[in-house]
Amino acid sequence: MPEIVEYHGVPVLVCDASGDTIADVQDALDHLIGAAFTSAEVVAVPSARLDDRFFDLSTGLAGAILQTCANYRLRLVVLGDIGHHLSAGSALSDLVSEANRGRDIWFLSDLDALADRMAPNGDRRPSGRVDRPRDGAHRPG
Numbered sequence: 001m002p003e004i005v006e007y008h009g010v011p012v013l014v015c016d017a018s019g020d021t022i023a024d025v026q027d028a029l030d031h032l033i034g035a036a037f038t039s040a041e042v043v044a045v046p047s048a049r050l051d052d053r054f055f056d057l058s059t060g061l062a063g064a065i066l067q068t069c070a071n072y073r074l075r076l077v078v079l080g081d082i083g084h085h086l087s088a089g090s091a092l093s094d095l096v097s098e099a100n101r102g103r104d105i106w107f108l109s110d111l112d113a114l115a116d117r118m119a120p121n122g123d124r125r126p127s128g129r130v131d132r133p134r135d136g137a138h139r140p141g
Contacts, residue, residue: 013039017049
């Protein structure tokens with residue numbers, strides 16, 4: 001079950017690694033955007049949840065999902081190691097580099113990297129500190 005956590009005042013929907021595969025735009029609407037739409041500004045999805053076609057830019061799946069997130073004004077963060085996808089060609093590497101320079105789409109290693117990235121300029125959180133979910137419960141790192 002996804003949960004909403006807050007990083008530096010920004011609500012983030014954190015999706016489980018064990019959820020359904022996001023194989024098309026409808027899956028993104030059902031499992032990412034629908035769940036986040038009323039309560040989150042950012043959706044963090046493990047890379048393992050994304051169908052391999054997402055990482056093959058020639059299929060158009062990444063573009064369609066990214067555009068759908070933009071249409072709903074949701075920022076998307078893909079979490080995890082995508083090295084094996086990056087080695088397949090330069091187009092994905094270029095997309096990742098360009099996306100990571102912006103603020104709406106990021107490809108990051110984990111939730112700690114996301115928390116660091118969302119910190120206000122110069123206010124990087126100390127290693128090991130974990131922001132708490134909205135309900136105040138401690139979320140292990």
